Every structure is written in structure tokens, then in C-alpha cells.
Amino acid sequence: MILTEDVVFNALKRTWQPVANSESLEAGKVMGYTLLETELVIARFANGAVLAADVACPHKGARLSAGCIRDGELMCPYHGWRFDEKGACQSIPSLLEPNPDKQALSHLKTYATQERYGFIWVKLDPSLPANGEAHELPDIPEFEDARWTYRMGPPMKFQAGWRREVENYLDMSHFAFAHSSTLGVSADPRIRDMTITVQDDGGYQMDAPFPALDNNHEMPGKLQSAHHRRQRSYLPNFTTIRQSFHDGDERVLVHIPSPNTRESCTCFWSLAISPGFRGPAPESQIEFAVKVLDEDRQMCELQMPREVPINPTRGGWGVLVMPGDTLANTFQKQLRRWLSASVETKVTPN
Ligand code: FES
Ligand SMILES: [Fe+2]
Structure with a gap:
């Protein structure tokens, strides 16, 4: 099916999108x-x-x-x-x-x-997609559990399309390069043991071990240690990352690039930290994450074109390598499925 950017925006208008931190x-x-x-x-x-x-x-x-x-x-x-x-x-x-x-x-x-x-x-649009199901926000219990600590990230504007940003957030092979000054030059660029599963709701999940990092300039401490990373994406653009450390501590990040125009978006994000977390104070975790996100912003703004093509011809998504780009591909495939389903018919509620 040939999709257009109008189809994309019309479908997203029927979803909840963040516009401000409360x-x-x-x-x-x-x-x-x-x-x-x-x-x-x-x-x-x-x-x-x-x-x-x-x-x-x-x-x-x-x-x-x-x-x-x-x-x-x-x-x-x-x-x-x-x-x-x-x-x-x-x-x-x-x-x-x-x-x-x-x-x-x-x-x-x-x-x-x-x-x-x-x-x-x-x-923006109360009408329903073809399957008749109104878009609702996913349940993320850690963000509504009084025992966890929450911190809101400052929204960050990207001069890049929202799909560029989603891909960046899913990308496991850029850490050693785009984040060498924050996450560490010794980040291992090789991707190993990544498992991707498509979920019943059309979203997808990635599980992978995250290697220990080493950096003399930044001292995020605990955040540099090896951990398990679970990335769960809910269509169209709501992603969580759950980091589970060896000592049982956990962090969950919520991340949504809210589309402003076809070539710009604003990233809304927040952090939930498990009770008794042994590591940097929440404020310094946010401060560190801002630096990392700003590096991502720079990479997204370097990319041409500013948005990922919605109808890729051969090579239209770029020259891809596996397994590094598998997750971004899963996103594009599942998104296309979701969009195609949304344009079949439009049902307006009474
Ligand atoms: S009162 Fe708003 S434009 Fe006149
Ligand atoms: Fe990044």
C-alpha cells in the first residue's frame, strides 16, 4: 500500500500526544x-x-x-x-x-x-480508526506507584521528523560513536543477543544485555554498569525502556516524540526510579540524560532527509545492517501495518 504523509498525520491525530509537562x-x-x-x-x-x-x-x-x-x-x-x-x-x-x-x-x-x-x-480527532478502537495510553504501573521516584525531563525540540527520533531511540549501535563523550569511548559497538518480539497490540519489544561502559569524563556511576535493557514500543510513538541492574535496582524511562511538523518534533520524557535505588540522585540522572538526549538530537538533525521515507523503495530506509537496524525495521513494518489498518474506513462515533 502506498502511504502518504497526510495518512500518517491523520492517523496520529486520532492518538493521544503530549503537548506539555503538567x-x-x-x-x-x-x-x-x-x-x-x-x-x-x-x-x-x-x-x-x-x-x-x-x-x-x-x-x-x-x-x-x-x-x-x-x-x-x-x-x-x-x-x-x-x-x-x-x-x-x-x-x-x-x-x-x-x-x-x-x-x-x-x-x-x-x-x-x-x-x-x-x-x-x-x-485532535475523536473519530475512530477502522477497527473501531479508540487510541488509549498504555498502562505503565511504575509511573503510578507511589513507592517509585519520578522525575520529568525537560521537553527537547528536534529539527527532525518524529520517525527519525523513534529510530534513534531504538538504535543500539550508535552508543560508542554518537555518545562517546557521555556514555564512554569503550562502549562495545557490536550488537549481541538482541531478542525482538511483536506484541498482540501491534507494538514490539526488544530485550538485550547492555554492556558496562567506561568514561573518565562523566561519572554517572551506576548508569554505566552492565544491565538488562527491555525496550517496549506502543504504536505509534510511545516507548519505554526498562533497565534492570544486577543488584535488583531498576529504572523505567518513558519517551514520546510528539510531532510538531513533518520535519520537527518535541521529545517528552520522564524517568521512574525503583525504591531505594543505589546510584546517582534523581536530579543528576536527569542532568545526565539531557546530555545524552542532546547528542541524539544532533545526530537526528544531521540526517537526510529530515524524516524517514514512509514508502521505502529498495534502500529507501538507507543501507541497513543486521542486527543493528533490525529494531528500526520492526518499527517501520509495524507502523505501516498500523497505518494501513487505520485508513481502510473511518468510523465516526455517534
Ligand atoms: S479579540 Fe481576539 S482578535 Fe480581536
Ligand atoms: Fe542515543
Whole structure:
């Protein structure tokens, strides 16, 4: 099947995608975010409710992301029109008398939101894919277990398509090169004992031993030691890495490249650390991960074209070697299956 980038974005519009870390949007804050080429205003009201709506004001199109919360309502910076948490227009200051008809016409186009795992998620399109199953977030119990320690990573923008980023996150053969200044020059570039299994939900899982690393410049300590790595990917772009160390300690990372445009994405990520973890403090683990992720950003931004082709001809995904590129291939194959299923028919719920 020939797929297009429109098909990709339309399918992703029916999935939950992160747009902000919850903690960065305190009550009274208004921000902008471009999700799948849709420019949004995201605002949190005094009662904690989050509004996600098209950014253009219904009056003259000013970006509401430049507005503010005034007396409990979202106010446009241009002529002061105000909207409540559901997007209903509550006042048009230039009118001598309220005009309910004009206000009704001025309702913002809003989108479903939810907060989970420390992120604000938006679903742009409520219609269902051909299989009739609404996209839901996977359950990651470690992130909802009070005994574990959580830390949110700062979102990082990549000038590269979201599939480039997914591939990078799955890539086991770049550590010794792209991360030589953080993870260590002695990282073994050879891939061994990698097991990939396709899951019932269409996602896939990779299990592999991760070798001990050695680096004189960085001292992540425990994080350099040999461990077992389990990577679980949920389509289309939600990945977790579970690192199990020999002493029983564990870390789980959640990682989602939220597509901004066809050639840029923002990585949202967070970390769950098992109870009594013997190793660096959570803050220094985040600090170290930021350095590693920034190296990944540089590699993704070096790649041509900026997005992985969705219809590879022979060699269209590049010159591949096994087993290093097997996981990226699994991603592309499973993604194509998922996309093909999503375009068969479109069912709109009543
Ligand atoms: S453009 Fe928003 S109130 Fe006029
Ligand atoms: Fe990397």
C-alpha cells in the first residue's frame, strides 16, 4: 500500500500526544504548541482545568497563546474577548449590550485533553480508526506507584521528523560513536543477543544485555554498569525502556516524540526510579540524560532527509545492517501495518 504523509498525520491525530509537562503549566498560565501542524493554545484555569483549542481568536485571528487568564477566563490580547475553560465566548468588551448570537458563533474549536504520567495529552480527532478502537495510553504501573521516584525531563525540540527520533531511540549501535563523550569511548559497538518480539497490540519489544561502559569524563556511576535493557514500543510513538541492574535496582524511562511538523518534533520524557535505588540522585540522572538526549538530537538533525521515507523503495530506509537496524525495521513494518489498518474506513462515533 502506498502511504502518504497526510495518512500518517491523520492517523496520529486520532492518538493521544503530549503537548506539555503538567508541572510547567501552572494555574493561570497560557502557552502555544504546534501538534501535527495544528497550532494550539493550551491554558490552565484556576480550578486546574486545561483547555486546548485552535490558537486563532475567532474575532480577528490573533494568537490566543499570547493572551492571559484574566478573572478566571482566557483573554485575547488584541480586543479582550474572553473565553471560559470549555472555550465558550463569555464577553465581547466593545459591545454596549451582550450579543449572545455573536458569542455562540465565537466558540473556540476545542480538543480532548487528559493528564497522565506527568504530561498533558491532546487528541485532535475523536473519530475512530477502522477497527473501531479508540487510541488509549498504555498502562505503565511504575509511573503510578507511589513507592517509585519520578522525575520529568525537560521537553527537547528536534529539527527532525518524529520517525527519525523513534529510530534513534531504538538504535543500539550508535552508543560508542554518537555518545562517546557521555556514555564512554569503550562502549562495545557490536550488537549481541538482541531478542525482538511483536506484541498482540501491534507494538514490539526488544530485550538485550547492555554492556558496562567506561568514561573518565562523566561519572554517572551506576548508569554505566552492565544491565538488562527491555525496550517496549506502543504504536505509534510511545516507548519505554526498562533497565534492570544486577543488584535488583531498576529504572523505567518513558519517551514520546510528539510531532510538531513533518520535519520537527518535541521529545517528552520522564524517568521512574525503583525504591531505594543505589546510584546517582534523581536530579543528576536527569542532568545526565539531557546530555545524552542532546547528542541524539544532533545526530537526528544531521540526517537526510529530515524524516524517514514512509514508502521505502529498495534502500529507501538507507543501507541497513543486521542486527543493528533490525529494531528500526520492526518499527517501520509495524507502523505501516498500523497505518494501513487505520485508513481502510473511518468510523465516526455517534
Ligand atoms: S482578535 Fe481576539 S479579540 Fe480581536
Ligand atoms: Fe542515543
